[in-house]
Amino acid sequence: MSRNLFKAKQYATTKVYRSRPQELRGSEEDKPNVPQGIMTKCPGCGKLIYTKLLIKSHKTCECGYCFRVSANERLEMILDEDTFVEMDHQLTTRDPLNFPGYADKLVKTQTQTGLVDGLVTGRGLICGYPTYIGVMDASFFMGSMGTAIGEKLCRMYEKATHERLPVIVFTASGGARMQEGIFSLMQMAKVSAAVAKHSQAGLLYITVLTDPTTGGVTASFAMLGDIILAEPGALIGFAGPRVIEQTIGQKLPEGFQRAEFLLEHGFVDKIVTRDKLKNTLGSLLKLHKKHEYDVTYN
Amino acid sequence: MDLTPWDKVKLARMPIRPTGLDYIELIFKGFVELHGDRLYREDRAIVGGIGFFNDLPVTIIAQQKGRNTKENISRNFSMPHPEGYRKALRLMKQAEKFNRPVICFIDTPGAFCGIGAEERGQGEAIATNLAEMMMLRTPIISVVISEGGSGGALALGVADKIYMLENAIYSILSPEGFASILYKDASKAETAANDMKLTAQDLYQFGIIDGIIKEPAGGAHNDFEYVTLQVKDAIGADLKELMTLSVDEMLEKRYQKFRNI
Numbered sequence: 001m002s003r004n005l006f007k008a009k010q011y012a013t014t015k016v017y018r019s020r021p022q023e024l025r026g027s028e029e030d031k032p033n034v035p036q037g038i039m040t041k042c043p044g045c046g047k048l049i050y051t052k053l054l055i056k057s058h059k060t061c062e063c064g065y066c067f068r069v070s071a072n073e074r075l076e077m078i079l080d081e082d083t084f085v086e087m088d089h090q091l092t093t094r095d096p097l098n099f100p101g102y103a104d105k106l107v108k109t110q111t112q113t114g115l116v117d118g119l120v121t122g123r124g125l126i127c128g129y130p131t132y133i134g135v136m137d138a139s140f141f142m143g144s145m146g147t148a149i150g151e152k153l154c155r156m157y158e159k160a161t162h163e164r165l166p167v168i169v170f171t172a173s174g175g176a177r178m179q180e181g182i183f184s185l186m187q188m189a190k191v192s193a194a195v196a197k198h199s200q201a202g203l204l205y206i207t208v209l210t211d212p213t214t215g216g217v218t219a220s221f222a223m224l225g226d227i228i229l230a231e232p233g234a235l236i237g238f239a240g241p242r243v244i245e246q247t248i249g250q251k252l253p254e255g256f257q258r259a260e261f262l263l264e265h266g267f268v269d270k271i272v273t274r275d276k277l278k279n280t281l282g283s284l285l286k287l288h289k290k291h292e293y294d295v296t297y298n
Numbered sequence: 299m300d301l302t303p304w305d306k307v308k309l310a311r312m313p314i315r316p317t318g319l320d321y322i323e324l325i326f327k328g329f330v331e332l333h334g335d336r337l338y339r340e341d342r343a344i345v346g347g348i349g350f351f352n353d354l355p356v357t358i359i360a361q362q363k364g365r366n367t368k369e370n371i372s373r374n375f376s377m378p379h380p381e382g383y384r385k386a387l388r389l390m391k392q393a394e395k396f397n398r399p400v401i402c403f404i405d406t407p408g409a410f411c412g413i414g415a416e417e418r419g420q421g422e423a424i425a426t427n428l429a430e431m432m433m434l435r436t437p438i439i440s441v442v443i444s445e446g447g448s449g450g451a452l453a454l455g456v457a458d459k460i461y462m463l464e465n466a467i468y469s470i471l472s473p474e475g476f477a478s479i480l481y482k483d484a485s486k487a488e489t490a491a492n493d494m495k496l497t498a499q500d501l502y503q504f505g506i507i508d509g510i511i512k513e514p515a516g517g518a519h520n521d522f523e524y525v526t527l528q529v530k531d532a533i534g535a536d537l538k539e540l541m542t543l544s545v546d547e548m549l550e551k552r553y554q555k556f557r558n559i
């Protein structure tokens with residue numbers, strides 16, 4: 001029956017865009033989210049900042065504004081040096097709907113960004129503690145989740161469950177990958193399932209919500225962390241602010257759907273600035289390290 | 299005569315089309331509606347309760363469109379708030395406790411987008427349902443009766459068996475929303491409906507749903523009894539099959555069903 005043809009996996013692998021390990025540490029000229037000039041204008045306070053200084057200060061302005069960072073920059077900020085082992089680097093989508101123009105746009109975006117899709121996954125150490133880590137990259141199709149991201153996440157949770165390790169995921173997403181339609185929607189269920197299995201095994205899952213985290217990512221694995229952290233000022237929500245304004249026909253209040261708003265409403269455990277992020281994650285991993293109880297209580 | 303995807307979108311939205319409560323009335327006996335999420339308030343966009351399927355007590359959860367303007371307003375045009383999803387989850391956990399299968403009827407343009415919905419965690423509510431339904435230790439069967447819109451539909455759609463009515467649609471977003479995002483023009487909804495592959499036939503081909511419930515010519519409202527008899531047959535056969543499995547086998551199958559998409 002023709003139906004079985006479609007039971008094939010909806011992702012494929014590519015060998016074209018294999019990144020070399022040195023790219024993970026990021027070079028000074030490869031910073032897509034900060035303009036290349038000597039000075040950079042802060043969208044938060046409007047001040048001009050030396051670009052070099054900005055890079056040294058975790059891409060955070062004095063006013064607290066957090067510039068968006070690429071997945072590779074994030075890994076460099078968070079992981080102990082030279083500990084990252086990437087998984088499924090080559091995994092890409094098969095364009096399950098055969099959507100007009102999508103395949104071409106994918107190749108173009110892959111070439112432009114050097115990424116295969118909007119998520120990097122792997123294993124590494126944070127302050128000496130082993131963990132699986134996934135980092136989304138908003139520069140790839142707005143960080144939207146399609147079959148490639150769904151599959152990569154599931155493989156990571158499953159591996160972490162098998163090896164009894166924690167998972168940390170940095171979210172940054174405009175929502176679902178429209179061009180993958182219903183397949184994209186189903187990734188929400190698929191990834192949540194893998195999270196639930198990891199959780200059922202008694203393992204730690206931390207999410208760090210960064211700007212922007214919306215749509216199907218918010219409504220699945222982003223909100224399922226045992227501990228949910230957020231970066232200051234990050235936009236976090238289910239519906240995008242523009243959609244809400246159109247629906248209700250009124251302007252949204254200042255600060256609506258920002259990290260501080262979510263903290264206030266009880267949906268985020270803690271807002272952490274970038275300079276403290278690595279150590280906060282390290283402490284949380286330490287707090288969840290399995291104890292030898294006979295040693296602890298004697 | 300073959301209907302185009304856009305014809306089906308229009309058909310699925312016809313006000314005359316049977317709603318969740320119409321299915322409940324014809325398929326189940328002795329339905330007792332249960333209200334509220336025990337946390338914030340009652341959300342009338344989702345109807346939930348207990349009833350008999352033949353002689354078997356089951357929990358039924360349905361997204362509910364109004365059958366006239368006044369009812370539609372009180373039911374928020376079947377666009378649930380977080381409390382609706384939390385009520386649904388409460389009733390599912392209750393079903394698990396008493397070993398009752400859960401039957402869901404999906405019919406929503408999408409989860410509601412508004413200030414209150416965001417303040418109370420629409421994303422969190424949907425996410426929790428996805429994870430909890432995946433682990434729920436009792437059979438779940440979902441039927442998309444008209445519109446299955448986005449995460450708001452999926453939050454009742456993590457099931458062991460999933461059906462769609464012949465003219466129902468199930469998609470990542472409304473064709474209008476899709477067109478305005480991807481083509482920057484909401485009036486291109488018809489093109490979007492074609493490109494999105496949102497019909498029951500598409501989803502069956504993809505292996506995402508388990509079966510299609512046939513409709514009479516012109517739509518479900520033209521012979522509703524014919525439609526409900528098929529739904530009843532499907533539920534009956536599935537429950538029989540699911541109840542031969544151990545709970546762990548059933549959960550593993552449910553996991554793999556989504557894992558392979």
Ligand SMILES: [Zn+2]
Nearest residue numbers: 042045061063
């Ligand atoms: Zn600033």
